[in-house]
Amino acid sequence: MIRRRFLQLLTIGGTGALGSIRTLASSHSKTVIYRVKGFTCITCATGLDTLLSQQKGVVSSKSTYPEGKVTVNFNPEATSDKAIVDFITDLGFAVKSEENV
Numbered sequence: 001m002i003r004r005r006f007l008q009l010l011t012i013g014g015t016g017a018l019g020s021i022r023t024l025a026s027s028h029s030k031t032v033i034y035r036v037k038g039f040t041c042i043t044c045a046t047g048l049d050t051l052l053s054q055q056k057g058v059v060s061s062k063s064t065y066p067e068g069k070v071t072v073n074f075n076p077e078a079t080s081d082k083a084i085v086d087f088i089t090d091l092g093f094a095v096k097s098e099e100n101v
């Protein structure tokens with residue numbers, strides 16, 4: 001059920017990433033590394049990167065499978081660490097902040 005919902009969001013989210021383009025104009029960014037549990041395949045990691053990159057304030061996202069590490073670079077003026085964690089959690093994954101870079 002969670003995987004089906006995730007794939008539905010990925011399909012819907014694949015139509016554009018204007019939020020990332022607006023964020024690139026900002027020079028101030030922060031990078032955070034999360035430990036994410038719930039990746040069952042490479043599609044989960046790739047899909048999460050796609051969906052995160054479309055969120056307001058997210059500059060880039062790089063997820064690894066099977067390690068479950070997600071590195072997110074974002075503009076703290078446009079979004080927050082908590083908003084990113086909440087978004088990942090809403091997709092059905094368990095998230096723990098590993099470190100701030």
